[in-house]
Amino acid sequence: MLSMGGDQVEEAVAHAAKVLRAGVELDWSVKAGGLDWSCLKTAEHIAGDLVAYAGQLTGRAKDSYVPFEIAFDEGSGPEDAIRVIESTGGLLSAVVRTTPPGVRAYHPYPSGSADAVGFAAMGVAEVLLHTYDIAQALGVDAEPPAALCEAVLAWLFPQVPPARTPAEQWATLLWATGRGSLAGRPRLDKWRWHNALSIPAGRVVLREVSPASAADLAAGGTGGLTWIEGGPFDGTRRAAEMVTKAYASGVHRPEWGMFALVRVEDEVAIGGMGFHGPPDEEGVAEVGYDLAVGARGRGYASEALAALSTVALTRPGVTALLAVIEPENTPSQAVVTRAGYTRISDREGNQAYLRRA
Template identity: 70%
Template sequence: MLLMGGDQIDEAVAHAAGVLRAAADRDWDAKAGGLDWSCLKTAEHIAGCHIAYAAQLTGRAKDAYVPLDATLDEGTGPEGAIQAIEAAGAILSAVVRTTPRGVRAYHPYPSGAADATGFAAMGVTEVLLHTHDIARELGVDEEPPADLCAAVLAHLFPHVPPSLTGTTPWETLLWATGRGTLPGRAPVTQWRWHNPHSFPAGPVALREVTPAAAADLAAGGTGGLTWLGGAPFDGTRTAADMLTKAYAAGVLRPGWGMYALVRTADELAVGGMGFHGPPDDNGCVEVGYDLVEAARGHGYATQALRALSDWALTHPEVTSLLAVTTPENVPSQQVATRAGYRRLPDRDTNHAYGLQRA
């Protein structure tokens, strides 16, 4: 799976330009497939989305969209519209490449903000889907590269099983966005993408790890992060492997996976924390955590566990949280108790700590 960035925007725009130029001599005043917009207006929308996303990042928008719009000049034809898509895509690509890590800008869903990789993924999605809408009306064949479609699914649609039987990533993406049908699957009539969560915890932030980043971590990579000491602790790689397998099995629920603990002063990743899965039938959700050795003793894990637990308890279905440690892991036990967890009866040979909803 690919991590999202400028290269993926460039690839998506190049694909779109090739498809659309093959139909530049057709009727672009006709409505794009499945939309109320004309093909020309849909092309304008693609370019406008890219400019808007670039403005969000460069303007560091906090709680609303930057009041900026991009429209085609009056009288612009198909070739001009394609050039606008290419130009706007290049702007977004450059902005994504140069936006410092950790910068987040306003986007309403799901948590009010997205980082540069999120805006890259949304930009790729806009161009792939709306190029399809135009091509569908104008009668030209198009199918984006499979790796690019898989990357979009992994970043923005982690709740969608990535390997639906007998389908390509493109077919899955079309179905997930209400543009296609799949055997044995109900049509999608309403959908939203999922930008990874991020929330503060004192000197660190918890950043939700995408399936693509988790796969990279599980394979020995960095997950797109810079780690204090050069690499994560072994437990983080184990958790990343669990997330990767849950995504492949189609049972991953956004928000209830793994988070990287990132020190906001220098954007260095110092550990991993997260859930072993969504809440069970009794409303209990199990947490796990670790830190790289150089980050221990500064209270990072305690503050992060408090923040993660508070987030979990905002969900009505959660009634309690559980942390399980080996008897000899005294530092982890101290993290749990400092975060408000209380000792529970042992689980087999391990110590258990719980936090109940008040």
């Protein structure tokens, strides 16, 4: 799996320190490439992001940023700035490693919160990209390790068609953040990353599965989750394979892929639920779900499907959600009925159910 955590934060910071020390004797009062800040102010921004992300997680911020910031001491120079980046990077990496599973803290994009992996990915992105901004102005090389770029893209930019080769990872990340051009793709003047959604559903929570986690699940791994005995079930792995293929083909759309069903009481994953893809031209999206045998018959699927459907039907352009179920699968038919779906005409010998917006 494309890992993202404390190790990746440390790797990004070590890369930044090496790049920036190559220009430590140069003029850091000039504007960083593409920004209105000076190189020194941009370095202060990097450090501020790193410590702010750590503070969000340790403070368990719910609905706003923790109200503090850092500033370099008056008279600080380039070497001082690099040392502060190293120090604040160490804080974030330590916090990411020690934050319990399931903990989320406030961040506005896209749904108001992110988990430790999300904050690690955002920290790595800020370090790599703003180091590049400074390096542009100083005239030093700033290309980071390809694996770091690939991980940031998979965790934060699932809507971006992935790079075809390791050599293209950095160029793709620069393009995705409005800093470069790629053949066959229009240059971006607006961009935003995507933190995986978390949707509460009573006794369970639906966690959006990133392309990185989906690839691991499809290959027989855990996707970074702790699973109930017997899980993940075959349907969950097939759904993960669908996400993996869609991402590789450049057609994956965040929020319209797969979610893991995780029990709130113990952070154990019990199944998967999600969509076969984004809505069609009529605004209809098809849903599917799969629970491990040990979690069936307890109402988890109905709670999760009701919550996911309610959220999905509020999205622009969505008119209805469709579930298609084999005639003999009476437990699944009961699930959709309890979740507010109504029987409609059969589809190719299978029972079909619809829930309208």
